[in-house]
Amino acid sequence: MREEDINSKYNITIVDTDVTFKCARETHLLEGMRSLGQKGIPSGCHGGGCGICKIKILSGRNSYITKTMSRTHISEEEEKKGIVLACRVFPKGDIQLNVVGKIKRKILSGQKIWNFS
Amino acid sequence: MSVIKIGHVNLRVLDMAAARNHYENILGLIVTDEDSEGNLYLKGWDEWEKYSVILSPSEQAGMDHIAYKVENDSDLDSYANTIQNYGIEVENLDAGTLVDCGRALRFKLPSGHIMCLYADKTVVGKSVGNVNPAPWPLDVKGVGAHWLDHCLLVCPLDPENQVNTIADNVNFLSQCLGFRLTEQALVGPDADIQAVAFLTVTNTPHDIAFVPGPTAGFHHASFYLSSWGDILKAADIMAMNKVKMDVMPTRHGITRGETIYFFDPSGNRNETFAGLGYLATPDMPVITWTEEEIPRGIFYHSGELNTAFTEVYT
Numbered sequence: 001m002r003e004e005d006i007n008s009k010y011n012i013t014i015v016d017t018d019v020t021f022k023c024a025r026e027t028h029l030l031e032g033m034r035s036l037g038q039k040g041i042p043s044g045c046h047g048g049g050c051g052i053c054k055i056k057i058l059s060g061r062n063s064y065i066t067k068t069m070s071r072t073h074i075s076e077e078e079e080k081k082g083i084v085l086a087c088r089v090f091p092k093g094d095i096q097l098n099v100v101g102k103i104k105r106k107i108l109s110g111q112k113i114w115n116f117s
Numbered sequence: 118m119s120v121i122k123i124g125h126v127n128l129r130v131l132d133m134a135a136a137r138n139h140y141e142n143i144l145g146l147i148v149t150d151e152d153s154e155g156n157l158y159l160k161g162w163d164e165w166e167k168y169s170v171i172l173s174p175s176e177q178a179g180m181d182h183i184a185y186k187v188e189n190d191s192d193l194d195s196y197a198n199t200i201q202n203y204g205i206e207v208e209n210l211d212a213g214t215l216v217d218c219g220r221a222l223r224f225k226l227p228s229g230h231i232m233c234l235y236a237d238k239t240v241v242g243k244s245v246g247n248v249n250p251a252p253w254p255l256d257v258k259g260v261g262a263h264w265l266d267h268c269l270l271v272c273p274l275d276p277e278n279q280v281n282t283i284a285d286n287v288n289f290l291s292q293c294l295g296f297r298l299t300e301q302a303l304v305g306p307d308a309d310i311q312a313v314a315f316l317t318v319t320n321t322p323h324d325i326a327f328v329p330g331p332t333a334g335f336h337h338a339s340f341y342l343s344s345w346g347d348i349l350k351a352a353d354i355m356a357m358n359k360v361k362m363d364v365m366p367t368r369h370g371i372t373r374g375e376t377i378y379f380f381d382p383s384g385n386r387n388e389t390f391a392g393l394g395y396l397a398t399p400d401m402p403v404i405t406w407t408e409e410e411i412p413r414g415i416f417y418h419s420g421e422l423n424t425a426f427t428e429v430y431t
Contacts (some may be wrong), residue, residue: 044429046361048131049178049384052429068131070384070431071176 014040015058015061016098023091027068029055030086032044041086048088054090054100063093103109118192120294120318123325124184124235125168126268126338128385133157135382136172144302144340144387146170147257149241152216157383161340162244162254163263169216170265178383178431180335182223182231183268183325185294185318188282190219190236197222199293205234227273227285228387229333234294238379245306260351262340266390267323269336274329276310283327284311288327291316300321300371304408313411315371322372322394334430345375345393351389352377363425370414371406380427385431 009022012029019040024034030053033041044052051073057064066079067088074085083100130136132302136155142145146159149167159167166186173181187193197207200222212235219237227234244254253261272282288344290296299322302313315323328336341430342348355362355377363386364378373394379387396399406414 042424044425045178045363045380045384045386046431047380047382047384048177049380050429051431052425068176070131071180072179072431 010063011064011094012091012112013094014051014099015096023095025091028087029089029091029095029097032091033086045095046087048085050084053086055084055086056100057084057089058096058098059094063095064089064091066090118195118295120185120234120296120321121188122167122186123169123267124186124233124238125171126183126265127159127171127173127181128335128338128379128381129177129179129181129383130385131175131178131383133172134173134419139360139381140170140172141258143259143354143360144207145153145261146340147244150216151284158216159265160241161224161262162257163341164265165240165242167186167239167241171216178385180230180268180270180338180385180431182233183270184215184221184233185237185324186238193220193222193234193236196234196294200224203289203293203399204300205289213311225255226270226272226282227289228270228282228327230270230272257372260347260354260389262389264341266321266339266341267325268338269326269328270310271330271332271334271336272327273331273333274310274312275331276305281310281312282333283329284315286327287304287311287316294318296325297397297399298403299401300404300406300414302371302406302408302411304356304411308407312408313371313406313414317397322374322397330430335385337388339388339390342389342391347378348375348389350390355379364416364423367419368417370410370417373402383431386429 010022013020017040019048021036021038042052044050048069069085069088148159155174157169160168189287205224208223212219215221217239219236221233221235223233245251272346296316299317300315304310304312312329315326317324352366360379362379363369366377369377369378375391377389412422
């Protein structure tokens with residue numbers, strides 16, 4: 001691998017909110033976003049287990065690689081459509097994405113603890 | 118006849134090599150066995166039974182089952198009757214079904230989580246032995262967790278549809294298995310919905326706990342450390358290893374425990390928990406947290422809930 005490949009940083013864009021950040025190929029998208037203080041993708045376990053950082057990649061299958069994600073949250077069919085967990089996605093090109101849904105799994109919400117959806 | 122302690126938790130992991138590194142080298146548990154199906158068995162240095170954690174390869178993160186130990190083998194017959202009479206189906210497991218354990222019972226809590234009871238598990242001893250023991254072993258790895266302390270499970274709660282499996286679990290475990298409620302949070306307009314519950318079978322503040330959620334799940338498995346200094350060192354070791362922490366060292370109001378929350382490489386939450394809080398003898402009055410003080414009950418210093426802690430589970 002050439003040195004510029006190892007050091008490559010790609011432009012990641014959250015289309016709906018027009019947030020952009022740079023992410024290295026050895027860094028997953030969620031860590032890349034968080035380490036630059038950017039927001040937009042919900043942050044959870046960073047291990048592909050909790051499913052909170054679900055995104056849809058719009059830039060095509062060649063723009064990223066993935067590591068194992070819990071099938072509780074990402075079916076094989078979804079994975080093929082580019083619906084993945086941001087904490088298991090590593091860029092190999094510029095990426096455009098959208099966040100899938102909002103946080104739905106509230107277990108305690110302070111003043112409205114009994115009124116979660 | 119009694120349930121005497123938490124026995125083990127069986128967690129599902131997505132990447133066994135990464136999980137092994139986490140639990141062995143960072144948490145400091147000791148691998149005691151590995152079977153042909155790829156399950157890994159681990160214990161803390163201060164534990165004597167062969168394992169308190171089973172890691173199982175899976176495509177889905179989360180908890181497979183949680184097990185508690187009963188005092189005598191004959192207790193299993195009594196508990197099987199009690200549980201069945203309560204209206205919960207019980208499966209009798211032959212010796213060896215739970216690896217290195219005698220016969221066991223398996224049943225579902227009202228929340229849907231699978232619980233097992235066993236009376237006998239192979240004893241391999243503490244790392245420091247039983248004769249003139251050192252206070253801790255020199256060869257401990259990572260944060261050097263002493264033992265599996267407790268687990269917290271996410272249980273379905275939907276008061277509008279009269280669903281409260283936290284309260285259902287409390288009733289079942291209290292009536293059938295002798296668990297004692299130590300702390301609870303009561304919420305709702307009439308403060309009559311038991312939304313958070315901590316129960317014990319020992320003298321520690323909790324051996325199991327329940328919080329509400331839309332679906333049943335696994336919130337965390339907690340491992341004991343002996344002091345606040347150990348908690349700081351544990352956080353240092355986690356940072357050195359780039360472990361994802363979601364709650365930095367702080368104290369709980371509930372249980373008074375000193376804590377760090379973090380994730381294993383499959384997203385299952387772990388806790389390192391220090392301090393034994395208080396002595397929870399059977400005559401201790403139940404501690405109640407009101408709805409507006411729940412955030413302080415959970416994170417005593419900030420008094421604020423963080424969204425990852427409350428909404429993220431496997």
